[in-house]
Amino acid sequence: MVLSRVWSVALSGVDGIPVEIEADIGGGRPRTQIVGLPDAALNEAKDRVRAAVRNSGMVWPDQLVTFALSPAALPKGGSGYDLALAVSMLVADGRLPPEAFSDTVLVGELALDGRLRPVKGVLPCLLAARRAGLRRAIVPTHALAEASLVSGMEVLGAGTLAEVVTWAQGAADALCVPDPPPTAPTTDHPDLVDVVGQPEGRWALEVAAAGGHHVLLAGPPGTGKTMLARRLPGLLPGLSSEQALEVTAIHSVAGVLTTDSPLITAPPFVAPHHTASIAALVGGGSGLAKPGGISRAHYGVLFLDEAAEFASDRLEALRTALEEGEIRLARRDGVVVYPARFQLVLATNLCPCAPPRDADCVCPPQARRRYAARLSGPLLDRVDLRVRTRPITAMSRTADTEPETTTAVRTRVAEARARATHRWSAHGWHTNAEVPGPALRREFALPRETTALLDRALSAGAVSARGADRCLRVAWTLSDLAGTPQPTRDHVMAALDFRDRKVA
Known part of the structure; x- marks a missing residue:
């Protein structure tokens, strides 16, 4: 039975398609698998995510962990799903409350030590999430200025996976909020x-x-x-x-x-x-x-x-x-x-x-x-x-x-x-x-x-x-x-x- 659902976004050109990530724990020998047409970079995410979870002070389940990315027929690629995969596993394992991520889109690549790295296409991802009715986004802090360009969404920035976990457990100030938008620079064109x-x-x-x-x-x-x-x-x-x-x-x-x-x-x-x-x-x-x-x-x-x-x-x-x-x-x-x-x-x-x-x-x-x-x-x-x-x-x-x-x-x-x-x-x-x-x-x-x-x-x-x-x-x-x-x-x-x- 599916135990958790979180959201990320797949990019097709400059158009985004919300992707529902489901996690299931148990039912077979210990291993991690991703289904839903992942490319090589996404298929390697299971190793990145496992190491990031362990190095953030948490335990990876010694069971079969299955991630399903829907729509299943849509090809998916890149490393921007890492944060969503890690959170979905933690929710499925009962360590994070599912209601914290019910209307939240997660975008970001995980380093092996749990740091969040920026990815390409954050802006079109969040525009697609807003059209789909999602009201909150968690992105790497380096992409926070870009993400803040999307109005009508609450945008939060995280530096590590541990900060996301702390925020979900009730510490509202664990994540960063975007600074006020800077004044647009004047472009000095040649005369x-x-x-x-x-x-x-x-x-x-x-x-x-x-x-x-x-x-x-x-x-x-x-x-x-x-x-x-x-x-x-x-x-x-x-x-x-x-x-x-x-x-x-x-x-x-x-x-x-x-x-x-x-x-x-x-x-x-x-x-x-x-x-x-x-x-x-x-x-x-x-x-x-x-x-x-x-x-x-x-x-x-x-x-x-x-x-x-x-x-x-x-x-x-x-x-x-x-x-x-x-x-x-x-x-x-x-x-x-x-x-x-x-x-x-x-x-x-x-x-x-x-x-x-x-x-x-x-x-x-x-x-x-x-x-x-x-x-x-x-x-x-x-x-x-x-x-x-x-x-x-x-x-x-x-x-x-x-x-x-x-x-x-x-x-x-x-x-x-x-x-x-x-x-x-x-x-x-x-x-x-x-x-x-x-x-x-x-x-x-x-x-x-x-x-x-x-x-x-x-x-x-x-x-x-x-x-x-x-x-x-x-x-x-x-x-x-x-x-x-x-x-x-x-x-x-x-x-x-x-x-x-x-x-x-």
Whole structure:
């Protein structure tokens, strides 16, 4: 007969599933077994838990101890079940009162001496527990700041298994309570004023920030492509509370959260090296896939510097995520879905030799074509803004040519985003880049004379149907920046001109 029940959580992507852990003592020769599709790390928990219980001053039963994890058909892995397994055994053995854990979720890895170690994914675990109606959580003290982000639950931190036992026996002060949430740190983004020249690049960056569009920066080395890309997050608005929790949950699963400032409130900036693997870029791993760079850049910026040096399979793996805003990864233990609604910024040279001026290029035409072809047509078709950066001809500035600061540009971006949010809020969209093409062509169709140039480009094969939809989205962004009720013919022409720019 089952003698105890406690709760933990299994993670599938960034979604959690409450797991009921049952313990039964007796009925066979002395040993410990775990049933319910445990992986290798979880199956080894029986040895960790036994040693932790003994080294915490308690006795492990000299009988058959059976742990059952339900739902039984759900694959379970990791070391986050250790604390729940230990407590369930102690409850089954009559050493702890079961009512202390009736509505409590337990998450944490046990060291052999009984210390509690933090695990990945505490935030999404507790969010799932809250949805399931559990009202209390016990986590390692190192994860207490992250756990405290979940409102509506009592969160307690434990340093050792012995502290949990003392708390369950009636010592209410044996466990820690979270400190008041710290003030969100101000993110010090690099300023746009540092970029010399590049008016086209600056304008493209402003348009991209206002509408959530993808950008390609192509030009000679040293012209400021990387500097421009790194200043895009500073133009974006801060994350809302829901967005911040969603981004933080992804980073928690990836294991890259910091304890001093666990809540991510600014748009993330992720810049993988061109030698990164597909798994590092889009996610992967054995069992259940882990999040990659595109998911860590959710609601932020993914910057691929020297984009033409990335292997073609890495670049082509981005195509679905660019369209759908999520990535589906199938592995041995199931399919997980990670959000990946990021802004892509590509930076590339024009040819392999990459001279400061195009006139100095020594590459044969075939080499230039091969280099440009590394960015495939289907990928470029999903990039809204394509910009050629200019060679720098003068480093000095005068009072008349002092460039705008990030603060000035961000003000215009915020106003344009507010107009877009007001227009699309009834449909659940926030930026122009999220609006589906059919809505732009039917509910928000522009007059025929406004789109005449775009129709001619479609007829001539200059743009695809997808490209035409993206031109309309950019035109709406240009209209928002200009403060007009809807795009004009000039806005459509400017949007089409962004797509007509050649990268080679």
